[in-house]
Amino acid sequence: MQAKRGKRKYGTAASKRVESAMRRRKRGTLRSGKGGKGGRVKSRKQAIAIGLSEARKKGAKVPPPKGGRARTRRNK
Numbered sequence: 001m002q003a004k005r006g007k008r009k010y011g012t013a014a015s016k017r018v019e020s021a022m023r024r025r026k027r028g029t030l031r032s033g034k035g036g037k038g039g040r041v042k043s044r045k046q047a048i049a050i051g052l053s054e055a056r057k058k059g060a061k062v063p064p065p066k067g068g069r070a071r072t073r074r075n076k
Helices: 012-027 044-058
Strands: none
Touching: 012 044
16 A cells, blocks of 8 residues: 655745755855844754745745744735
């Protein structure tokens, strides 16, 4: 009997965004905050979070963020 395969949680576009964010972190050009106005990102986890956030904004297949920090955006 064949094992059941689940759906992918993250799309390929999302993985490309995270990959890009990781490269920018290594180069030292990844910055946190709105519009990149914050400090330089040194943490690997923070780089991944920024990459996923960018992917969400572009409409890539990414599950919604966990935790209480998630904001809902309303269109007016």
